[in-house]
Amino acid sequence: MIALNFTKSADALLPAIVQDYKSGEVLMLAYINQLAWEKTLETGKAHYWSRTRNKLWLKGETSGHVQIIHQIFVDCDEDTLIYKVEQVGGAACHTGHKTCFYRRVDGDRLVVEGEKIFDPAKVYGSK
Numbered sequence: 001m002i003a004l005n006f007t008k009s010a011d012a013l014l015p016a017i018v019q020d021y022k023s024g025e026v027l028m029l030a031y032i033n034q035l036a037w038e039k040t041l042e043t044g045k046a047h048y049w050s051r052t053r054n055k056l057w058l059k060g061e062t063s064g065h066v067q068i069i070h071q072i073f074v075d076c077d078e079d080t081l082i083y084k085v086e087q088v089g090g091a092a093c094h095t096g097h098k099t100c101f102y103r104r105v106d107g108d109r110l111v112v113e114g115e116k117i118f119d120p121a122k123v124y125g126s127k
Contacts, residue, residue, distance in 0.1 A: 001041065005078040006034055013049055014079050018092065021070035021084035027092035028100040030059075032081070044069050046083055063123045065089035091117035094124070 006012045013031040020027055030048040032040070035056055039047035046059045046067035060066030067085035074081055093100040096116035103110040 001038070002074070003078070004034075004037060004074065004081075008077070008079045013051070014081065016046075016048065016081045016083050018046065018067065018083045018085055021086055025099060026101055027067075027085070027087060027098070040069060040072075040083075046085055059092075060088060063089065063091075063094075063118070065091055065118075067092070089118070094120060096120050096123075 004014060006014060012033055014033075014037075016030050016032050018027045018030065019025060030046075031051060032047070033049040033056075036047040036049050039056065039058070043058075046069060048057055048059060049055075050057045058066065066088045067083070068088065069083060069085055071084040072081055073084070087098075091098055093102065095102070096118045098114060098117055102113050104113055105111075
């Protein structure tokens with residue numbers, strides 16, 4: 001198995017930048033631990049460590065909007081990754097947007113870019 005440098009971080013989490021494998025658009029930033037790394041390599045689907053829930057999660061386990069890994073890039077220090085993924089369902093963000101980066105700074109306000117792809121209330125029962 002490819003060894004990453006989980007020791008640089010006090011919480012043993014490494015950032016994973018997630019991009020659409022065709023367009024290169026940044027979809028999200030998440031964190032992985034050793035278990036998430038192993039599950040991602042084993043299944044070919046993106047797994048992350050939820051800092052909020054303090055547990056492993058398969059992206060899309062509730063919504064069905066999984067991320068199929070096409071390529072993984074590791075930086076020179078072996079402590080940051082880029083996942084090039086196919087975003088099943090078209091939306092990476094739990095808010096229903098294609099990307100988690102759907103708001104642009106415009107002066108002193110945030111402007112929403114693009115439309116929601118799904119209604120989070122229907123998918124998750126709340127939000």
